[in-house]
Amino acid sequence: MSTPATGKTAASKDASQERQKxxxxxxxxxxxxxxxxxxxxxxTFVPGNLTELLGAFGVLPVxxxxxxxxxxxxxKSRDYIGLAEKLGHSEDVCTYVKxxxxxxxxxxxxxTGERLPEPDLLLLSYTGCFTFLKWFELxxxxxxxxxxxxxVPYQGDGVITDSMRRYVVDQxxxxxxxxxxxxxxxxxxxxxxxxxxxxxxxxxxDLVWVLESAKQKPSPIDAYFGGVYYxxxxxxxxxxxxxxxxxxxxxxxxxxxxxxLGKGPIIPDGELREEKYRVVVEGxxxxxxxxxxxxxxxxxGAVVVASTYTKVGGVYDNGFRHDPRRPLETLxxxxxxxxxxxxxxxxxxxxxxxxxxxxxxxxxxxxxxxxNSFSAGQLVILREVEQRTGKPGGFIESDLVDPRxxxxxxxxxRLESYFQMIExxxxxxx
Ligand code: SF4
Numbered sequence: 001m002s003t004p005a006t007g008k009t010a011a012s013k014d015a016s017q018e019r020q021k022x023x024x025x026x027x028x029x030x031x032x033x034x035x036x037x038x039x040x041x042x043x044t045f046v047p048g049n050l051t052e053l054l055g056a057f058g059v060l061p062v063x064x065x066x067x068x069x070x071x072x073x074x075x076k077s078r079d080y081i082g083l084a085e086k087l088g089h090s091e092d093v094c095t096y097v098k099x100x101x102x103x104x105x106x107x108x109x110x111x112t113g114e115r116l117p118e119p120d121l122l123l124l125s126y127t128g129c130f131t132f133l134k135w136f137e138l139x140x141x142x143x144x145x146x147x148x149x150x151x152v153p154y155q156g157d158g159v160i161t162d163s164m165r166r167y168v169v170d171q172x173x174x175x176x177x178x179x180x181x182x183x184x185x186x187x188x189x190x191x192x193x194x195x196x197x198x199x200x201x202x203x204x205x206d207l208v209w210v211l212e213s214a215k216q217k218p219s220p221i222d223a224y225f226g227g228v229y230y231x232x233x234x235x236x237x238x239x240x241x242x243x244x245x246x247x248x249x250x251x252x253x254x255x256x257x258x259x260x261l262g263k264g265p266i267i268p269d270g271e272l273r274e275e276k277y278r279v280v281v282e283g284x285x286x287x288x289x290x291x292x293x294x295x296x297x298x299x300x301g302a303v304v305v306a307s308t309y310t311k312v313g314g315v316y317d318n319g320f321r322h323d324p325r326r327p328l329e330t331l332x333x334x335x336x337x338x339x340x341x342x343x344x345x346x347x348x349x350x351x352x353x354x355x356x357x358x359x360x361x362x363x364x365x366x367x368x369x370x371x372n373s374f375s376a377g378q379l380v381i382l383r384e385v386e387q388r389t390g391k392p393g394g395f396i397e398s399d400l401v402d403p404r405x406x407x408x409x410x411x412x413x414r415l416e417s418y419f420q421m422i423e424x425x426x427x428x429x430x
Contacts, residue, residue, distance in 0.1 A: 014266065016251040020232055023243055025112060032114035034060055040120040040183050043139065045132055046313045048125035048152050048335035050176065052196035052240040052322065057184040061237045062116060064135070068099040070111035072287035072401030080106065081402055094131045094370040095402040097138070104142060120183045122147040123176065128154055128340045129373040148179040152335045158346045160336050168332035194324040196240030201321040206248035207234055208316050213255050214305040215358050218275040220258035222265040224304035225294040228285060235313030239322075267298045276301030277419055280354045282347075282381065283366040283374050284309045286398040289406045293398075296412050300419045306354035308347065309374075311339040315350075340373040347377075348384045355389040361422045362392040364415075369399045392425065394418035 034041050040059040044050070046066065054061050071077045080102025081095055087105065089098050103109070110116045124136045124147060133149075140147045150171050153164045177188050210230055214223045221227070230251060238244040258265075264272035268291050279297075281304045286293050297304065314320070315337050323330040335341070342350070355363055365382055367375045382393045396414050399405035 014251075014254050016247060016254055017229065019247055019250060020229065023233060023238065023247065027237055028110050028112040028114050031060060031062060031110070031117055034117040039117075041117045042121045042123050042180075042183075043119040043136075044123040045125055045127070045129075046235050047129070047338040047340050048127035048150070049235075049239075049313065050123065050125065050150070050172075050331055050335075051237060052193060052200055053172070053176070053180065053331060054123075055196045055240045056189060056193040057180045057186055059120070059180065059184050060117075062119065063236055064100045064139075065096050066236055067103065067110055067116070068096040068401055069287045071099055071103060073290055074111050075288070076103075076111065077288060077401035078403050094135075095400050096370065097131060097135045099401050100135070101138065104139075118143055119145050121145060121179055123179075124149040125152060125335055126150065127152045127335060127338050129371075131372075146179065146183075148175055150176055150335070152341060155336060155342050155346065158343055160333060164336060165329055165332045168335060169328045172328050172331060190327055193327045197322040197324040197327055197330060199241060199245055200234075200239045201323070203234055203239065203244040203248045204314070204316050204321050206245075206252045207231070209252055210248070210255050211306070211310065211317055213259060214303075216259060217278075217359065218262065218264045218272075219278065219303050219305050219358075220255050220263060220265060222267065222272075222294075222297075222304050223310060224281045224285065224307040225267075225290070225297070226265055227304070227307055227310040231310050231313065265303060268294060269298070272298055272301070272303060274301050275303050277362075277422055278303055278305045278358065278360045280305060280351060280358065280360045280363040281307040281309070281366060282351055282363065282378065284312070284368055284371065284400055285366065286368070286406050287401050288399075288403040289408065292408060293406075293411070296415050300415065302415075302419060305358040305360055308339055308351065308354075311350075313338065315339055315342075318350075344377045344380060348381055348388070351381065351385045352388040355385065355391050360391065361426075362394065362418070363389075364394040364396065364418065367395065367397045369397070369405050370402070371400065392418070392421055394421075 041062050042054055042059050043062045046063055051061055077099045081098045083102040083105055084098035108116045122136045122139055124132060126132055136147055181188060211223055213220050233244050233247050264275050279302055320337055363385055365378050367378050386393045396411050
């Protein structure tokens with residue numbers, strides 16, 4: 001019972017999308033040239049990444065999760081995962097890890113077709129996911145390079161205390177900064193770090209403005225499927241750079257124009273003409289059938305107005321900004337504030353707030369098989385958010401980059417039933 005609500009115009013890419021594509025391509029080329037140019041590379045993870053600090057030392061971050069998801073979107077993950085499983089990695093292991101190991105064993109050619117550099121350092125920022133430890137243990141064995149761990153305390157009580165902050169700052173001073181000084185051959189320059197942080201804050205302001213534009217009706221953006229593109233530069237290697245400032249400025253101007261014209265979001269087919277349902281989504285998307293998954297929403301006229309996945313590399317809409325006046329403390333707070341480091345009550349509160357503030361008709365959980373950091377407790381979240389908001393919740397299951405766990409027919413059926421339920425509730429049905 002799909003109602004096509006899309007304007008099937010030829011998909012024209014916005015200038016910001018073109019800019020982002022070029023930025024990413026150029027970054028992978030820079031990584032490919034790094035060994036010849038004598039540039040040092042640090043592998044690290046998205047949640048709790050210290051991009052500004054790395055930038056202050058002139059070293060290049062490499063993010064294995066991004067390589068895995070990009071490989072998934074480009075149809076390469078199936079073979080990589082198959083190879084990792086042949087080498088003995090269990091079916092239960094997070095598929096980002098297996099995709100990465102498979103890629104490494106296939107010659108370490110990155111998603112854009114260029115070779116990735118070997119790490120000079122593995123910087124393990126531990127933000128709530130045990131898999132991170134095991135992943136870098138494996139890479140440490142493969143590369144034989146140094147590993148430094150930043151232990152980020154979990155926000156078990158839903159707050160960041162002074163002692164937690166001091167604990168992280170202490171590790172930055174005593175472990176992380178000395179390790180970066182060793183590999184880069186440079187002394188730590190706090191002023192350079194402050195400059196990076198100031199640029200981050202500027203880009204973060206524009207990102208938050210874009211995400212919050214979805215409170216308008218119709219929403220000019222899709223804050224999940226479109227949102228993953230919007231968070232790309234800020235969650236990866238571009239925070240602290242002029243490129244990030246320029247990208248978010250351009251994106252904001254585009255969204256402002258869509259708002260002025262009363263237009264809905266850009267979707268793969270063109271633009272959404274009729275906003276029938278507004279939903280909040282919890283959990284990461286599926287990357288191997290990303291477009292098909294998105295299409296299942298747009299076919300129903302559904303727009304995602306807020307999502308938690310777009311907070312996995314920083315929850316900026318609660319007011320956090322990198323603060324150049326307190327360089328190390330702000331990095332500590334950033335790491336502790338990432339979504340995967342928040343406890344269940346905080347996540348429930350956040351989702352309930354989104355449902356209310358964004359005028360949503362309901363919320364959906366995409367529970368991915370791979371990721372315990374996201375999936376543990378999602379059924380409790382479902383029940384709690386339903387109780388607090390009085391809005392219906394829906395539950396679908398897929399995976400990040402393992403195409404064996406994306407069952408299109410099942411997901412489509414569930415989504416159709418879910419939107420029918422919203423329709424019935426609107427009409428006063430039971
Ligand atoms: S389990 Fe989740 S958070 Fe951990 S590495 Fe895999 S996808 Fe990332």
